Each structure stands twice: as structure tokens, then as C-alpha cells.
Amino acid sequence: MFNAYMSNTLQYDPALCINCGLCSIVCPHAVFAPDDRVARLVRPDACMECGACQLNCPTGAITVDSGVGCAAAMIYAALAGKKEPVCGPEPESSCGYSS
Amino acid sequence: MMSDTNANPKQPHIQPATSSITLANRWDHFLARWGVNRSGHRIEPGLYALGHPTADSPVFVTANYTLSFDALRSALAGIDGYIMVLDTLGINVWCAAGKGTFGTDELVRRIEAAALDKVVNHRVLILPQLGAPGVAAHEVKRRSGFKVEYGPVRAADLPEYLKTGRATPEMRRVHFTLRDRLVLIPVELVAVLLPMAIAAVALFLLLGPLAAAGAVAAILAGVVLFPILLPWLPTHDFSSKGFILGGAVALPFALSTFWRNPDATWWLRAGGALTYLLPLPPVTAFLALNFTGSTTFTSRSGVRREIFTYVPAMAWMFGIGIVLTIVLVLARVWGG
Numbered sequence: 238m239f240n241a242y243m244s245n246t247l248q249y250d251p252a253l254c255i256n257c258g259l260c261s262i263v264c265p266h267a268v269f270a271p272d273d274r275v276a277r278l279v280r281p282d283a284c285m286e287c288g289a290c291q292l293n294c295p296t297g298a299i300t301v302d303s304g305v306g307c308a309a310a311m312i313y314a315a316l317a318g319k320k321e322p323v324c325g326p327e328p329e330s331s332c333g334y335s336s
Numbered sequence: 337m338m339s340d341t342n343a344n345p346k347q348p349h350i351q352p353a354t355s356s357i358t359l360a361n362r363w364d365h366f367l368a369r370w371g372v373n374r375s376g377h378r379i380e381p382g383l384y385a386l387g388h389p390t391a392d393s394p395v396f397v398t399a400n401y402t403l404s405f406d407a408l409r410s411a412l413a414g415i416d417g418y419i420m421v422l423d424t425l426g427i428n429v430w431c432a433a434g435k436g437t438f439g440t441d442e443l444v445r446r447i448e449a450a451a452l453d454k455v456v457n458h459r460v461l462i463l464p465q466l467g468a469p470g471v472a473a474h475e476v477k478r479r480s481g482f483k484v485e486y487g488p489v490r491a492a493d494l495p496e497y498l499k500t501g502r503a504t505p506e507m508r509r510v511h512f513t514l515r516d517r518l519v520l521i522p523v524e525l526v527a528v529l530l531p532m533a534i535a536a537v538a539l540f541l542l543l544g545p546l547a548a549a550g551a552v553a554a555i556l557a558g559v560v561l562f563p564i565l566l567p568w569l570p571t572h573d574f575s576s577k578g579f580i581l582g583g584a585v586a587l588p589f590a591l592s593t594f595w596r597n598p599d600a601t602w603w604l605r606a607g608g609a610l611t612y613l614l615p616l617p618p619v620t621a622f623l624a625l626n627f628t629g630s631t632t633f634t635s636r637s638g639v640r641r642e643i644f645t646y647v648p649a650m651a652w653m654f655g656i657g658i659v660l661t662i663v664l665v666l667a668r669v670w671g672g
Contacts, residue, residue, distance in 0.1 A: 240572040241645060242638035262486050262503075263468035265510035266633065286635040287434060289468035303469065305434075306636035307629035311643055 246302035247284045251275045253298035260299060263289040348450050353384040355413040357406055364402050371523035377402040378426030383450040387416035391457045394498070396487075397443065398464065399424040399432050408464075411491035415498070418455065420446055433470030440475045447480045462487045462494075465508060512632045517563040520630050524559045528623075532556075543665070547611075550589040554616040557585040558623025566627075574634070575646035578624025582617030589616070607664050614657030618650035 288303025424432035
């Protein structure tokens, strides 16, 4: 496989959209575009799963599996048997940079 | 040096700020970019007064990382306003937002601590767009009464944003230009310098100069060449791009070994070449995979898929390459 980025976890339910426009505002890759009645999902493949849209959608019309996407953290978490990689102060931290 | 810009003794202290970047600031930025004292580039969180703000002046929000604070205030030359600095532990806005430290809770906390509703008449906060992964605008409104307006991605676009009252679609887009990639190289390079030096010395002593040079080349290819060449390397995955680059960099070493001993048997010569072609490309590929965390566009799902697809291959190739090296060294030692 030479495109691990072919699909992602972004889900959008237009039935819940109240057309507030925030998803189009916060997305750094223009995944959503404003429209007359509801937002349009125009570039789903460009989604980097940052979660900005999900967090700012007041009705929960958008869900995405956002979280730590750092390869080193995910590898460490997998090897150390932790469920979820975490950024933050030791001992929870999954990387060498504690902060 | 610290003068209160308000007279009310009950009001929390507001620190002054200017929009000028000094030599000391630039030195601090340089050190930060080179990974010196990585999480130490921070300022005290809280409310700052930029210029001479009044109760009607805008309120901007940023992280307590010096590069973030300095990018914001230097973009606001000639503008009077308040800057609310959140405690992100010295991490930039976008990363802190992803981690949650540039978040709803911290923002609401700082608004209350500064008694912001007494400082300004309006109820608007201008946040950097890339704070959005950590901030729920509607939650902030509900809990503090302040409305979050997401300004442009780049602070440099703020004057235009303030003039027109809106951000253009291009102001809301993030790219990953060559310059963006170049500024990330020094800190990655500094992080590998010690392991690379140790590997080079060890390999030089055990196997000679070519092996040491090969290892250094593979590491530098992953840390310096890969970020530069990223968009031009074939395939979508960073690991496969890294394998291709690593293979290209290892090839001269493999060919040099192959041609160096024309008298040896063919399979010994091929084996020698493989001691470069097997372990070196995985090193470059692994470093390339780790660069996903520094980009502006790779998704978590994609990186996870990459890890499960390529890391076993990296481990196998590297392991077999090491074993092969040991076998050939022993063969040479015993063969005389």
C-alpha cells in the first residue's frame, strides 16, 4: 500500500448541521465549505484529524478520531502496552519531551 | 520597569508589551529553533497591554511560547490592544491546542483571573485559528460570556483581518512550504547528533570508514534531506518515500563495496553490498516516518496505518542486515 492516507475517521451528519459556519472557519485544509442551508464536506481526503471542527460544532454533527498523532508516541505506546499515546508530563508522557 | 496600566488596586496586574522585536528576542528564537532549552522559551501567562489600550480595544489570545507571543505582538505594530497569554507550558499554539493546554478550560480560567469583563467593555476574544483544536467557542461563550472569533492562521495577516473584519479563505489555509520545512531541520538534527556520533565512531572502529560514512549518510538523509525533498519523493507514505531516499543514498556505498573487491567471489561481493542496502534504508525510512509528527497535514489514522505497514519491514530489513554484516565479518576473519 502506498497511500496510508486514503481514508480517515472524519464523519459528518448534515441532518444535525445548523449552518453556523464554524467548521469552515476553523479547518486549516478547507475540508468543509459554507453553503446555503448546511455545510458541505468538500475535501474529506485532506482531513488531518486535528479535531477543530468536531470541538467547535455546537450540535455534534461532526466526529473524528483526533488525538496524539505523533509516530514516536504511538510506537512507544504500542511497545509499552499503553492503550493511548499521551503528550504531557512524565510518567504519562509517550515521548522524550516532557512538558 | 513593570508599570501598572490601570489604577484599580483590586485589578490583577497587567504587564506591558511592545511590538518591537529586540536582538535578545531574535537570539531566543534562534536558540529555540536549534532545540536549546526546548521547553524553556516561555513568558509568564496572564494579561498584557500592547501599546495604550482602552476599554474598547481588541483582546488577542496566544500561547506563552516566546515565538508565538513575539509573532503576535510584532504583527500588531501600531495597534493598541490586550494580549491574553495562556499557560501552554512553553508550547506553540497549534501543538498546545492538540494537547488541550491551549484549551477551553485554560482560556476561561485566564479570563476569570484577569477579571477581563472589568477591563474591556466588549465581549470578543480574537484567537488564532490554529487554537481551534483545543477550544470550543460555544463553550467559552457559555462559561465566560466572551465570544471567540477565530482570526487568521498567521499573525502577519492580522492587520488586514482587523481592517476588513474578515479572513479570506487563503488566510485560513495551512500549507507546508519549503521554508516551513527548512526551519524544522535544526532541532531534528540536534536531536540525532549524539546517537549519530556514537554510531559513526563505533562503526568506524568495528568495520571501517565506509560503514561509518554510510550510517551518517543514512541518518542525515532522514533528518536533513527528507524534509527538503518531501513533496518531490514518489509515493504518498513517508515511510515509502524514506525507503526510496534511503535506498538512493545507500546505493553508492553498496556499489563501492561491490566494485572494491573484484577478486572476491560474486556472492561475497553481493553480500557486502547488501550490508549497506539492507540496514541503511530502514534507518532513513524510520526517521522519515517520525517526521510525520512535524508536518501540517498527516492524519493520525494515516500515521497509524504507516506504522503497522512499514515498521515490521524496517525492523526485519535492519535486523537481517546486521546479521548479514556479522556473518560476512566472521567469514572474512575465518576465511583469512
